[in-house]
Amino acid sequence: MNFDKRTRRPVLLAASIGVTAALVLSACSAAGTAPAAKAPSPADVDAAAAAALPARYKEAGTIKVASDIPFPPMEMFDDNQNLTGFDYDLAQAMGAKLGVTMDLQTQSFDSIIPSLQSGKHDVIMSGMNDTPERQKTIDFVDYLHAGFSILVPAGNPGKIATVLDLCGKDVAVQKATVQAEILRGYDAECTAAGPGPMKIAELPLETDVQTAVRSGKAVADVVDSAVASYAAQTAGGGTMFEVVRDPANPAGYNPVYTGIGVLKKDSGLSQALLLALQAVVADGSYAEILKKYDMGDYAVDAAGLNLGT
Template sequence: MITRRLIPAIGATAAVAALVLTGCSGLTASAGAAGGAGGGPDLPKGDEISTTADPELTALLPEAIAEKGRLDIAVDIPFPPMAMYDETNREIGFDPELARLIGQKLDIDVSINKQAFDSVIPSLQAGKNDLIMSGMNDTPERQETLNFVDYTYGGFAILVAAGNPGGIVTQSDLCGTTVSVQKATVQGDLLRAMDCGSDPVRVTELPSDLDAQTALRAGKSDAYVADAVVAEYAAATTGDGSVFDVVRDPENPAGFSPVYSGIGILKADAELTEAIRATLQALIDEGTYQQVLERNNIGAYAVESAEVNQGAAS
């Protein structure tokens, strides 16, 4: 694995940033409705990255999925730059755009279904969705239930209020502070496991990532912790970059505790896991996977090949 350096996720339009910060959490449309408003499949459009179908990959799909005629995909929205809405209420960002690319390569429709992050795994278990594409970290604990086709590798970052009034410069400085995180994320577990002696991190778990950011902005937490790609995006776009600072530790240039993240599939669905792994590999080989990363300003977090369940080794 090559060394990956942390780069700011910048370049989002003001329109998208405004949508993220105002009311997006109340939207419930899925891409099956938004993307296929004309009754057709939800495919890349406009300047989104596109590909061509591969019949050999299509043949790898489980019979039940092929008969259904679509992949139902659980995505937590908004979670920029991984997933957000544009001004037309279309799902954009790395996860929705990669999902459409996978569907196009497999010659099958996709339905991008908004799902709260803490319920994405139950939605698979209930048969509501087939895949999770929501920037989910690949961990040994989650591997007890899921297979992961890993698609990014990077750490988490710490945001503080502009000017860093608390003087937080390393991860250890979080001891004794209140830190906001999104509910059911790995960051909460990592913070609670820190060796802080008698002065542990006070972890505040909130329903959405935007709620966790808002807690910091309102002074209800001393710091906010999230995947580096998400934290960098928030720092660059909130208030035109004037609201948050990123804590940059020279000893952790790729972010703190780097991990793999990927597409989650129920462990019993080995056939679907292989179909998605082979499809991602095809997208890597042809360069469209990297184009989707670059389009969403997260090119530094690429994986070199499509592998399954690397989390235990990270």
């Protein structure tokens, strides 16, 4: 199985935030709804994007966004319990172009697509990877292109140098993400090499995964590179974890697109979101948000629909 680079390197929003703090923030967000989103200003509206927005969203004045909060640095709470993160900032910029509020609401990742299908939410914005399998159910407005990394305890006691060093070992990933599928793609190689397939534990939250690694229940966490880098920089003041640097894959494994998920029947909404994203790119806001989180290397060359293959 051929894996390639795809990494994001976010800056610290609050250097003191570590795994323990993240667990506390997870509890704070469990009620299901994040703090109120910002109201759009008429001066920020993009005429083309606003005109394309279906009437029911204009009338509601709100697009309900399903988001697995917290998932630093994509969505998280700051020290004052205000929602922040790359997805949040981008959603606010796009909402301003559409003339509506983009309201991020907490939804567990393993039920995030059903939350659209039930009508609970209108779109997904939660660092979700655009994959052919998911495209069977939803469309994607793609806004990032990055990869996966291996997060290990500081000092790398398992001496993990490449993904094949995980063969036969206990590895943790978040439930319902694509990382488990990727790692199972190495089963044949791992079996041929001797140690056998990786022993993959799928846990509900990324914070649970990091706790498993900290406690020694797993030798590594395989996760989006932005999340891995953020954890390595922030947890315990940057002393708890490190990211494995594979010389053959210097920017991470398996480059894929990340996008906003929209039901296929809501193609008008997808088109409006695409126009809003293009407007945010054109006015420089997209670049500013990428810079804020040190994710400039992972910008899409051009905003598009269903770029994942």
